[in-house]
Amino acid sequence: MMKTINLSKIEHRGVNRIKVSYKRDADFIAKIKTIRGRRWSKTKNCWHLPYSKESFEQLKIVFGEERLVFPKKIKPDDVEKKKEKPIVVLPKKDLDISDPFDPIKSREIFNKIFTVVDEHTPFPVGDFLKKKEKESKTTHEKTNNEASFKTILRYGQKVRVVVGEKIFVEKINEKWLRLFVPFDKKGWIAVVRNIHGRQWNAEKISWKVPYVKQSFWHLKKYVGMEYLEFNFQIEKDIPDEYFSPTPIYPKKNIKKRNGFDQLNEAQKKAIHQLEEKIILLQYSRFTLTSYRNHLIGVFLFFKNILPEKLTSKDIQNYILHKIKFKKISESTQNSIINAVKAYWEKVLKRPKEKIDIPRPKSPKHLPNVFSQEEVVRLIESPKNLKHKLILLLIYSAGLRLSEVINIRTRDINLDRRVIFIKNGKGKKDRFVTLAEEVLPYLKKYNQQYRPNYWLIEGVHGGQYSASSIQKIFQRALQESKVFAYGTIHTLRHSYATHCVENGYSIALLQEALGHASIKTTEKYLHISSKALRTLRSPLDIIKNNNRKQS
Structure with missing residues (x-):
């Protein structure tokens, strides 16, 4: 019994296509791959062809007209006929390809058994392909040193792509540029991906x-101006940087919206109102995410109570439930209270004195610190100059992880020996000391890496990631064999503790660390080994007295 091939009309990515349904085997795959314009769809799990007269003709030739089953809605004669092109003709005998994925075998068999038929004279397909390859090579040599465009057929639509050895840059408007990057230049594509915006x-x-100087600096540094082709004159008064009009939040935060979908309309409205207030106040995205998630938890616990009807007693019951069954910490409890207070005060405009929710006593944890010898071993461990400089900057200036990532090249002042920290924690700017011991490494780093905008840049430019710095620190921790309880923030704690041990005033240290309250800085007095050494144990005093008497 002859196996039939079912054809049907489908819409794929907004374009009409011919769906080819057949029990797949090696012979079928090898044959359908000879048809021009064929595509495999993972979503529809089928082969599909352009909805054109040429596709129907090739199907008839490759599989035989008697095997094709046309549904009523497909009428091959009604399809718009395209320009005549050479048609690949199969002989009457079946195609036998032992390994359809071997390009050499497939080429040999193709040249032997296929013939291209034209209106005038038939000629072997092998010669036809060689002729096309020769034309392609000649065209490539002509356009090798300049950007040129060619039109390709993609899913039934004509699109323009760039070929050659240059990136073509055109101006869209006063704010944006359009870059056409050759598809074979994977490194250039990676560079463009790191351009902000x-x-x-x-x-x-x-x-x-973005049409800003930062984009041109980035392309000049990692691609080179000689590989860029412009169709406009670059203006001198364009902005330095690109600023996003709306805050961009990580995709992982969007996935945490499952609880939001379970809220009723009144509760969803309350969440949106809080988000608007927080954004207008320009709080950090971490604050926004924290308040939002905690308020969703409160609303889910009281599904039958309107948000504005919640009382202090209700919130106390909710926190009591979380402590008993979820074992939440003191900091989490305070975060829940802060979220509720923000909604009541910012959205509902309730006065502060009417909010009566007890707060837990915050635990006083002392941070871990490295000894000075351990810090030296950690910093000397990395062999990579960039990795070593990152650890040097964090310890020598007591920087946070986010602060060292956000240092720009313009923030380094070699004359004054200071580093400008812009928008630190709490949106505070400050200056920190640039240590003399860091200068040789910094100069060598600038000569070797030539950073463009950010002081610490990735392989293809752009801002360095926090996870990469954490990996650098963990690797240094293992290689130096320092105790494994430290984190990258322990270097900042160590800087503060060593400053106290060396006699620096708490007020000066508070400014250097960027603390809002001096109480936060005073905790380093409790972990200073110099202060502990002044306190003698009573056991030592008793032992010494006994020795003197004897």
């Missing part, structure tokens, strides 16, 4: 980047 346009097959 870049967007991919799948329809135009191009990148959209």
